[in-house]
Amino acid sequence: AAALVAAGSARADAAMVEEALSKLIGDAAVEDGAEIIRLDLPQIAENGNTVPLGVSIDSPMTPESYVKHVHVFADGNPRPDVVSFHFSPKSGLAEASSRMRLAQTQNIVAVAEMSDGKIYRTQAEVKVTIGGCGG
Template structure:
């Protein structure tokens, strides 16, 4: 006997079972509440990068105010010659108000030619984007950029 037949015998008809299933799918697809905090973002970065990052060398280019947080373009550039002896090994990006703090990690090497990455991210509310570049000499550099997300034309 199928589970649906079993449910019908116990008082739940097929239409109710389908509605219940669709409700479960809708609940699973609902956006997560923001869980990341500035502390969880810093903890994630310290777990990924063992060296204390210093300010400088990293630039975050993005909108100051995002009218649509569904697709915010971000460019991260690191001042590096990208030679065999001096290059960016990785760029890690976190956000302190997203459902999860980790946004992206990029691996680079001298063959990358340029220490720059571009991507789009979804932002539900105003928050900081933090980027850390790990260098081949073991040093780490960082930058932070606040992006204000408007909701219906008002700052969020």
């Protein structure tokens, strides 16, 4: 277990992502969501002030089965929280987009909470040419 922790802590803020996530979902089990969550991100962002962010998940979006929340974190920003989208069966599609600031090249982590209680997680790296937190 110690080896796993060491491997995951290469970035200063990776631990902050875990902390921010546990505030939202507690210690619930999280499954690999690479096949579930589609993250729409540029591979390279020239301007970190406004980086397009899209998430989508295949879901019937019925009262019996829908995506409740999608939380997005960034592990190389001053703070890890980016955005949480809250869906309902009337959302029709579990799909939303926005624009975010990225201070540097880093990983974007997306976590989806389903109506059946299952939680999925995936991540992708965005390379940033000019950081987006400068004054």
